Amino acid sequence: MGTWDIxxxxxxxxxxxxxxxxxxxxxxxxxxxxxTLLRVAGTEEYLDSDEAVEAxxxxxxxxxxxxxxxxxxTAYGPDEPIPALPSDLRALAVTALDRTLREPSELLELWEESGSGPAWREGVVRLREVLASAGDVPGAGGESALV
Structure with missing residues (x-):
């Protein structure tokens, strides 16, 4: 994976x-x-880093x-507009992020090995908090137990 920052x-x-x-x-x-979110949220086995990155x-x-x-x-994000998204994607995104932060996850392993794992994890947890606090996320209290 070609990575230049967190x-x-x-x-x-x-x-x-x-x-x-x-x-x-x-x-x-x-x-x-x-x-993309469903593919990761539904994975119980080893989670490939590319799938996790996309999620x-x-x-x-x-x-x-x-x-x-x-x-x-960022210049690396989409150039074309993303239309208004259904609110149910928030809960799905929380589930996918939680799965990304739970073993077995290749992306989690790669970040932990890099030495930048805590900073990367903090960014993912911040995303999760925004999604959870926006509502429509059953059982999401806004803070991940995975921190």
Whole structure:
């Protein structure tokens, strides 16, 4: 994985994911985000780093539309607009982020080995907090037990 920083889009996989969103019809983008989040949220076995990276990027795009969410302004994020997303994606994004932060997760292992794991994890937990505090997230008290 070509990674240059700890941001949600600061790697080749997330940048490619952004490109695939740009290539899709605007009406298809919410479905692509949903499929990406579902793939990770439903994984009980070893979670591949590329799938986890895409889920974190998707969650960042969902969180950007929540109150308190940060807009995705990096050059590596999508250039094309993301239409208004259904609110049920918030809970799905929380589940996908929780799965990314739980073993067995290749992305979690890679960040822990890099020495930047705590800073990366903090960024993912901040995303989770924005999503959980926006509502429509059953059982999400806004703070992950995975911190």
């Amino acid at each position: 941001g949600h889009f600061d790697n080749d996989t997330a940048a490619d994911f952004s490109g695939s969103l740009d290539d899709a019809a605007e009406a298809d983008r919410p479905g692509i985000l949903r499929e 974190v990027a998707a969650a960042a795009l969902v969180a950007a539309q929540c109150p308190g969410g940060e807009p995705v302004t």
